[in-house]
Amino acid sequence: xxxxxxxxxxxxxxxxxxxxxxxxxxxxxxxxxxxxxxxxxxxxxxxxxxxxxxxxxxxxxxxxxxxxxxxxxxxxxxxxxxxxxxxxxxxxxxxxxxxxxxxxxxxxxxxxxxxxxxxxxxxxxxxxxxxxxxxxxxxxxxxxxxxxxxxxxxxxxxxxxxxxxxxxxxxxxxxxxxxxxxxxxxxxxxxxxxxxxxxxxxxxxxxxxxxxxxxxxxxxxxxxxxxxxxxxxxxxxxxxxxxxxxxxxxxxxxxxxxxxxxxxxxxxxxxxxxxxxxxxxxxxxxxxxxxxxxxxxxxxxxxxxxxxxxxxxxxxxxx
Amino acid sequence: xxxxxxxxxxxxxxxxxxxxxxxxxxxxxxxxxxxxxxxxxxxxxxxxxxxxxxxxxxxxxxxxxxxxxxxxxxxxxxxxxxxxxxxxxxxxxxxxxxxxxxxxxxxxxxxxxxxxxxxxxxxxxxxxxxxxxxxxxxxxxxxxxxxxxxxxxxxxxxxxxxxxxxxxxxxxxxxxxxxxxxxxxxxxxxxxxxx
Numbered sequence: 001x002x003x004x005x006x007x008x009x010x011x012x013x014x015x016x017x018x019x020x021x022x023x024x025x026x027x028x029x030x031x032x033x034x035x036x037x038x039x040x041x042x043x044x045x046x047x048x049x050x051x052x053x054x055x056x057x058x059x060x061x062x063x064x065x066x067x068x069x070x071x072x073x074x075x076x077x078x079x080x081x082x083x084x085x086x087x088x089x090x091x092x093x094x095x096x097x098x099x100x101x102x103x104x105x106x107x108x109x110x111x112x113x114x115x116x117x118x119x120x121x122x123x124x125x126x127x128x129x130x131x132x133x134x135x136x137x138x139x140x141x142x143x144x145x146x147x148x149x150x151x152x153x154x155x156x157x158x159x160x161x162x163x164x165x166x167x168x169x170x171x172x173x174x175x176x177x178x179x180x181x182x183x184x185x186x187x188x189x190x191x192x193x194x195x196x197x198x199x200x201x202x203x204x205x206x207x208x209x210x211x212x213x214x215x216x217x218x219x220x221x222x223x224x225x226x227x228x229x230x231x232x233x234x235x236x237x238x239x240x241x242x243x244x245x246x247x248x249x250x251x252x253x254x255x256x257x258x259x260x261x262x263x264x265x266x267x268x269x270x271x272x273x274x275x276x277x278x279x280x281x282x283x284x285x286x287x288x289x290x291x292x293x294x295x296x297x298x299x300x301x302x303x304x305x306x307x308x309x310x311x312x313x314x315x316x317x318x319x
Numbered sequence: 320x321x322x323x324x325x326x327x328x329x330x331x332x333x334x335x336x337x338x339x340x341x342x343x344x345x346x347x348x349x350x351x352x353x354x355x356x357x358x359x360x361x362x363x364x365x366x367x368x369x370x371x372x373x374x375x376x377x378x379x380x381x382x383x384x385x386x387x388x389x390x391x392x393x394x395x396x397x398x399x400x401x402x403x404x405x406x407x408x409x410x411x412x413x414x415x416x417x418x419x420x421x422x423x424x425x426x427x428x429x430x431x432x433x434x435x436x437x438x439x440x441x442x443x444x445x446x447x448x449x450x451x452x453x454x455x456x457x458x459x460x461x462x463x464x465x466x467x468x469x470x471x472x473x474x475x476x477x478x479x480x481x482x483x484x485x486x487x488x489x490x491x492x493x494x495x496x497x498x499x500x501x502x503x504x505x506x507x508x509x510x511x512x513x514x
Contacts, residue, residue, distance in 0.1 A: 046507070053510055055506060070509075078512060162503060235485075237481075246490075255493060266479070295486050295487055
């Protein structure tokens with residue numbers, strides 16, 4: 001008769017666990033939809049190791065078009081205006097390194113895919129910006145990515161708070177709304193860019209972007225990461241051609257930059273800046289010494305391994 | 320104690336399956352000649368069963384006991400007070416050396432961290448606010464930064480100074496363009512620009 005309670009427990013567990021996972025999945029689906037369907041405006045703070053900033057956001061969904069304007073409220077007035085995921089204008093320093101590939105439409109969060117690399121769970125309730133929220137945790141299944149804790153608005157599914165945590169549970173960054181208004185749709189004037197917002201000409205960017213950098217591949221990638229874009233562009237200052245590749249697992253992202261050293265003597269480097277890590281490693285190829293730099297929101301050991309795994313494709317090394 | 324129980328325990332000890340109590344029981348009965356003979360018989364039986372090499376009548380225990388009995392008891396040395404004082408002095412100096420060493424080592428490490436932080440401030444657009452206060456309730460992760468950035472110090476900082484901020488910016492902005500959670504990568508990118 002001992003089997004009966006055990007059986008109940010097992011069956012209970014069978015029903016409870018998937019229910020939680022499904023619930024988390026539903027919330028993430030709602031999150032993905034909310035950003036495409038919900039108009040809102042609000043103020044949020046962003047904090048990472050040693051840096052704290054406040055921003056305003058206006059987000060309007062009208063006739064299927066998503067207009068969005070972001071403005072930093074302290075320090076320099078960093079500003080971005082986007083329509084349907086395409087950047088219309090950016091202010092000041094934000095423009096400098098922009099290597100936008102024109103087909104970079106925003107990708108929608110896919111819980112089915114995320115489930116393979118993260119354990120999804122609803123772990124509780126909270127209150128953020130005066131609104132009640134559900135806490136969804138995304139715990140990585142391996143050591144190659146960080147964990148997320150998302151506090152999603154109960155009413156709309158919008159992310160009210162997002163924490164990035166490393167394997168020791170240390171907080172790497174915090175994104176948190178302090179005020180969110182989902183009732184008032186942002187007006188046309190709210191979405192008007194400021195005077196300092198310089199228009200982004202995607203066409204000129206396209207021409208400066210040389211053929212995509214398919215001459216590079218990685219012998220090893222952390223499971224789940226896929227190449228989402230690759231480009232090669234000439235750095236206007238150093239006149240060297242830098243190839244860049246971007247990978248993501250549906251949530252976390254990293255970029256790989258490859259640049260010929262042209263005889264410069266440079267040592268390998270590792271830097272961690274809040275959630276973002278940068279690892280540089282020299283690589284000897286048929287064309288000479290290259291510097292491989294991996295930048296992304298991934299653990300430093302993973303970045304290191306990726307940097308060491310980059311290879312030039314044999315067929316194209318003669319170019 | 321019954322003979323059978325003792326024999327059972329003996330057997331258990333031989334098979335290496337005796338518990339604490341049985342082992343004690345056997346050890347206590349060890350001086351008894353009959354027990355030792357039983358033990359010897361068991362060993363023979365075991366050796367036969369396992370086809371082991373057997374040296375019959377080899378009683379190491381008896382030989383060791385005899386040797387111990389012959390051994391002269393060492394004379395107890397009387398110790399003067401100076402001797403213990405000497406020991407104390409040695410212990411004290413070792414402690415001092417260890418403390419000094421640790422201190423030096425730590426200073427080394429601290430200096431390293433500071434240098435690393437300075438260099439990361441130069442090479443990257445490190446922000447001015449460096450207080451631990453903002454992360455109340457969480458472990459500050461800045462200490463993880465320190466030793467890792469040491470590579471910057473050893474190399475030519477110039478190259479990385481030029482490249483890394485651009486790389487970081489490009490990554491952040493590309494991420495912002497592809498972002499699903501659109502505001503977060505934007506905020507990351509913006510935070511890189513805060514000098």
